[in-house]
Amino acid sequence: MRVENVVKKFGPFTALDGVDLDIAPGEVHALLGDNGAGKSTLIKIMSGVHQPTSGSIYVDDKKVFFRNPRDAAAAGIGTVYQDLAINQLMSVTRNFFMGRELTSTFGLLRMDEMDKIAHEEMKKIGIDFSDPSQAVGTMSGGQRQTLAIARAIYFGAKVLILDEPTSALGQKQQMEVLKTIKRVRARGDIAIVFITHNEIHSKLIADRYTFLALGKIIGAGTKNELAGGDIRRLMAGGAEMADLEQELSAI
Amino acid sequence: MTDRSESDRLQQESWIQRTVRRPEIGAFVVMLIIIVALAMASDGKSFNALGLKNNVAIIAQLGIIATGAALLMIAGEFDLSIGPMIAFAGMSIAVMLKWGLPFGLGEATPLLAFLITLVMTLAFGWLIGTIVVKSGLSSFIVTLAFWFFLRGLTEVCFRLINQNTNVSGLPDFKKESWFAEQMGGEVFSWFFDAWYWIGTKASAGLEFTSDMTKSEKIDFINYLSFLNINRKMEQWVTGFDARLLWFIIIAGAAWYVLARTQLGSWIYATGDNKESARANGVPVNRVKVGLFMFSAFCATIFATCQVFDTNSSDAAKGMFKELEAIAIAVVGGILMTGGFGTIIGVVFGAITFGLVANAVFFIPWIDGAWFRVFVGTVLLLAVFANERIRKRITGGI
Numbered sequence: 001m002r003v004e005n006v007v008k009k010f011g012p013f014t015a016l017d018g019v020d021l022d023i024a025p026g027e028v029h030a031l032l033g034d035n036g037a038g039k040s041t042l043i044k045i046m047s048g049v050h051q052p053t054s055g056s057i058y059v060d061d062k063k064v065f066f067r068n069p070r071d072a073a074a075a076g077i078g079t080v081y082q083d084l085a086i087n088q089l090m091s092v093t094r095n096f097f098m099g100r101e102l103t104s105t106f107g108l109l110r111m112d113e114m115d116k117i118a119h120e121e122m123k124k125i126g127i128d129f130s131d132p133s134q135a136v137g138t139m140s141g142g143q144r145q146t147l148a149i150a151r152a153i154y155f156g157a158k159v160l161i162l163d164e165p166t167s168a169l170g171q172k173q174q175m176e177v178l179k180t181i182k183r184v185r186a187r188g189d190i191a192i193v194f195i196t197h198n199e200i201h202s203k204l205i206a207d208r209y210t211f212l213a214l215g216k217i218i219g220a221g222t223k224n225e226l227a228g229g230d231i232r233r234l235m236a237g238g239a240e241m242a243d244l245e246q247e248l249s250a251i
Numbered sequence: 252m253t254d255r256s257e258s259d260r261l262q263q264e265s266w267i268q269r270t271v272r273r274p275e276i277g278a279f280v281v282m283l284i285i286i287v288a289l290a291m292a293s294d295g296k297s298f299n300a301l302g303l304k305n306n307v308a309i310i311a312q313l314g315i316i317a318t319g320a321a322l323l324m325i326a327g328e329f330d331l332s333i334g335p336m337i338a339f340a341g342m343s344i345a346v347m348l349k350w351g352l353p354f355g356l357g358e359a360t361p362l363l364a365f366l367i368t369l370v371m372t373l374a375f376g377w378l379i380g381t382i383v384v385k386s387g388l389s390s391f392i393v394t395l396a397f398w399f400f401l402r403g404l405t406e407v408c409f410r411l412i413n414q415n416t417n418v419s420g421l422p423d424f425k426k427e428s429w430f431a432e433q434m435g436g437e438v439f440s441w442f443f444d445a446w447y448w449i450g451t452k453a454s455a456g457l458e459f460t461s462d463m464t465k466s467e468k469i470d471f472i473n474y475l476s477f478l479n480i481n482r483k484m485e486q487w488v489t490g491f492d493a494r495l496l497w498f499i500i501i502a503g504a505a506w507y508v509l510a511r512t513q514l515g516s517w518i519y520a521t522g523d524n525k526e527s528a529r530a531n532g533v534p535v536n537r538v539k540v541g542l543f544m545f546s547a548f549c550a551t552i553f554a555t556c557q558v559f560d561t562n563s564s565d566a567a568k569g570m571f572k573e574l575e576a577i578a579i580a581v582v583g584g585i586l587m588t589g590g591f592g593t594i595i596g597v598v599f600g601a602i603t604f605g606l607v608a609n610a611v612f613f614i615p616w617i618d619g620a621w622f623r624v625f626v627g628t629v630l631l632l633a634v635f636a637n638e639r640i641r642k643r644i645t646g647g648i
Contacts, residue, residue, distance in 0.1 A: 069530075085527035088645045089590040090519055098520050099532035107512040137645035 001046070001077070001159045001191060006055035008041050015041040017215040018055070023159060026188040028181060030206035031195045032234070037212040039195050043161050046193070047079040048072030059159075078157025082164055084148040088137035092129060093118045095136050096151050121150045125183045126176070142173030146180050153190065160184065161193045166201050178205050199232055209234075272643075274584035275596035277636045281582070281629065282603045289606050293613035297606070300446060300479040300488040302613060307491050310605030311498035312553060313572075313579060314598060318498075318505045319549030320576035321597045323542045325509070327522035327589030328383060328390040330546045333576050335401035336372055337569025340554035342405045343368040345418035345564035361559065362430040369551050375401070376547030380540030398573070406566045417565035424559060434497075434552075435559025437490030443479055447486040450478025458484065494556040498601075501549060506594040518542070522589025578626055579604050582633040586641055603629075 003021040007014070016038045023029050033039050044050045046057065048066030057064050059075050066072040072079075086095050093111070096118040102110045115132040122129060127146050136144060145165050152160055162181070166174040182205055184190055196202050202209065209226060211219040211234040219226070219234040226234075270276070289297050296302050316333050323330050347364040351357060359367075379397055383390045409416045424431035454475065459482075463471065472482055481487040509515040520528035521538045529535050550569070558564050583600030585592030604626070611619040 070532075081530075083527065085530040087520055087523035087527055087590065089523045089586075089641070090516075094516050094519065098516065098528065101513040101516055103513045107514055109511055109513055109516065111511075135644045 002058040002061075003042070003046065004056050004058065006042070006045060006052045006057070008038075008045060008050060009053045015215055016045070016052075019212070019215075019217055021210055023191040023193060025158070025191045026185060027207045028185050028192045028194050028205050029208045029210065030202040031193055031210050031212065032197075032199075032202060032231075033212035036214075038215040039212055040163070041215075042212070043079065043163060043193065043195060046072070046159075047077050047161060073155075073157075076156055076158035077161065078152030078155070078159065079161040080145070080148045080152055080163065080165065082167070084144055086136055086144055086148060089135055091133045091135055092122075092139075092147060093132040095147060096121070096154070100155060117154070118150075121154045122146060125150055125153070126180050140173055141169045142176035142180075145169075145177050149180060149184065153184065157190065159191045159193065161195075163195050164197065165194070166196060166198060174201065181205055203231065274591065274637075274640055275593055275599060277633065278583045278596045278599035278603065282599045285603050285606050289610055289613070292617075293610070294473075295477070296473075297610070297613040299473075299476045300443065301476065304443075304488050304491055305612065306606055306609050307495050309609050310602050311492065311494040312556070313575060313605050313608070314498045314601035315494065315501055315553050315556075316546075316549050316572055316576040317579035317583070317597050317601050318502050318594060319542075319546035320573070321580040321583065321585050321592060321594065322505055322509070322518060323546050324577070324580050324585045324587070325522045325589055325592050326518045326539055326542050327525065328539055328542070329394060329577065330379070330543065331391065331394040331573045332375075332379060332397040332401055333546060333550050333573035334569035334571060335398050335405065335573075336375065336547055336550035337554045337557075337572055338405045338566055339375075339401045340368050340372050340551040341558050341564035341568045342409055342418075342566065343371060344555060344558045345421060346408065346412050348421055348424070348558075349418050350412055360430075361424045361428040361434075365430065365434075365551075365555050368555075369548070372547040372551045373544050376544035377540060379547075380543030383543070384536040384539050402566075409566050416567075417563065419563035419565075421558075421562040423562055431559045432493070434493055434555045435557075435561075436493045438493050438496045440490035443486070443488050443490055446479040446488075450475075450480050454478050454480060492556070492560065494553075494560075497552050497556060501552065502594055502598055509594055514538075519590055522591075524590070575604065575626070578630050581637065582629055584633075584637060584640070586637050587634065588641070591641065591644070 001023045003019060006016055006019045008016040019038070019042060021029075021031075021042070031039055031042070041050065045052050048069045048071050051065075051067070057066070059077075064071075064075055066075070066077075069079075085098075087098065090098070093114050097114050102114050102117075104110055118132050119129055125146060127143055136147065139147070149160065149162070149165075165177050165181070169177065178201060181192060181194065185192060185205070194202070194206060203223075206223060208222050209220060209231065210217060213234075219230070293302070297306060316337075320330060320333060344361075344364045347353070347359040347367065348361065352359045352363070352367070375397070379390075379394060382388070383393050386393070406416055409418070425436045457471075459468065459471065475482065475484075476487065479487050509518060517528070517533045517538050520531070520533050521535045525535045550572075553572075554564075554568065557568065579600040580592070580597055581587065581600075582603065583592065583596035583598070585597065607625050608622050611617055611622070
């Protein structure tokens with residue numbers, strides 16, 4: 001998937017100003033930037049929620065235009081938002097197949113088959129559930145994340161966009177999610193876009209980086225091209241940490 | 252690293268623990284207590300042949316509308332217009348039967364009157380649902396508006412067409428119309444036939460004798476009434492009210508849809524979190540509008556059974572029924588916030604409420620208003636119990 005020179009304007013406000021992004025299967029592409037940098041707008045364009053003012057999106061080198069999230073999903077873009085689109089009171093299986101249930105005649109659910117698929121798909125990327133009829137409300141945040149990721153992959157996502165999957169989680173669960181992402185990457189056929197605030201997490205799993213600030217790309221490169229200091233500087237929107245320290249001590 | 256995983260922390264439970272934790276268990280226990288208490292307080296009279304028939308009639312009646320209300324509540328919406336919808340449907344059928352079809356199209360048969368009424372009530376259900384989903388307003392306020400609208404409309408129609416707020420003394424359509432018999436007649440007569448047959452065997456050789464004292468006669472009649480035999484030594488009760496069959500059909504269908512089908516999954520998903528349901532492709536609005544129409548359908552069946560049972564209708568029919576239906580759903584374990592609950596619980600709730608509502612007929616020394624005191628108390632307890640269940644499932648959030 002490739003994004004070329006995308007511009008998005010909301011009235012007089014320019015959210016994205018000519019952004020390029022190149023995503024390849026088997027790679028984790030970290031999209032970093034401060035609040036308001038335009039990360040959310042960019043992924044919403046990629047997943048069909050917003051339409052770009054100008055610029056184009058290519059999937060498998062074919063130009064595409066997503067009118068709505070359904071178009072994007074059909075093209076293999078799976079987005080896992082922060083709220084995960086998961087229902088707490090429903091069982092793991094019912095959540096896994098929500099809106100896309102397997103049915104036989106008269107809309108009858110093929111529950112056994114669905115239980116089995118949900119169990120297997122989640123096991124593949126790291127959680128072994130003994131009871132697929134367990135309510136999602138009893139699961140930890142990391143497990144819910146895994147459920148949402150497994151679901152997106154099962155329903156045909158070739159590009160997996162993860163919107164801050166590690167924020168709002170405890171230390172150990174963050175590691176679980178990172179492990180899950182690694183397992184998905186190891187499959188080799190899925191491209192992952194990983195949005196985060198967290199420098200350490202991105203260093204642990206990302207192969208390639210793109211930094212956004214105020215709607216523009218201020219830096220990009222592979223893991224080897226960028227040194228640790230660069231990453232920190234770019235994450236802070238291009239400000240030098242040393243400068244910041246000076247400013248702080250001056251107060 | 253240990254190889255303990257998060258899922259190991261969820262304790263595996265035996266089937267007894269699972270049963271005790273089922274959401275219907277509270278409603279089931281309350282139901283058992285009521286059955287036993289009522290049987291003792293009424294000297295068993297509430298469960299003799301006639302007692303059972305009368306209790307089942309009320310239970311079925313309440314159960315029909317509670318099922319509609321419960322499905323809607325699981326999808327996260329309320330319907331306060333059930334009572335007025337009953338009055339409207341009853342008015343519509345009775346007026347057509349008395350004055351003929353609208354626009355001078357001739358005589359109305361019971362089936363035709365029902366079908367035309369059903370088209371109107373379903374249209375109202377559709378309208379209510381559409382207003383709720385399009386405007387995003389709370390269904391509480393939208394259906395409250397329809398409560399007033401339909402109550403008023405019913406009374407106006409009665410007065411305009413019949414110059415009175417009721418229609419009474421309709422001919423007994425059950426004799427000539429198969430449809431009227433299915434709505435207002437009797438069903439499962441084999442049950443009471445079998446009961447009577449056993450009764451004749453048990454009471455063989457017994458009869459009234461002139462040397463019996465008055466109290467001996469009363470005891471004898473009480474004994475016969477348990478054998479489904481009246482004082483002329485004939486069969487006493489011949490069948491359940493037809494609405495029992497409708498209750499079984501409606502509750503059975505609702506249970507099947509909710510527990511076993513895709514539509515059931517969509518209903519739960521809609522009530523739990525409609526945004527995430529929508530994001531996954533569940534047609535949230537269509538589910539809601541459909542359930543408002545189902546609720547209107549249940550109210551129409553309620554009214555039709557009533558009209559053909561009593562051969563009359565009246566603008567005050569269905570008073571407080573919307574509140575009773577919601578109360579039964581809550582006592583049956585349906586969460587006020589939606590997304591959770593089962594039809595089995597609602598059936599237990601309907602049995603409990605029906606028995607208590609009828610108790611005054613079997614226990615003469617009790618004041619009928621205690622029914623509402625009971626409802627209020629049980630409702631409050633049920634809400635607390637449901638809230639505990641919700642917290643347990645969502646991990647205390």
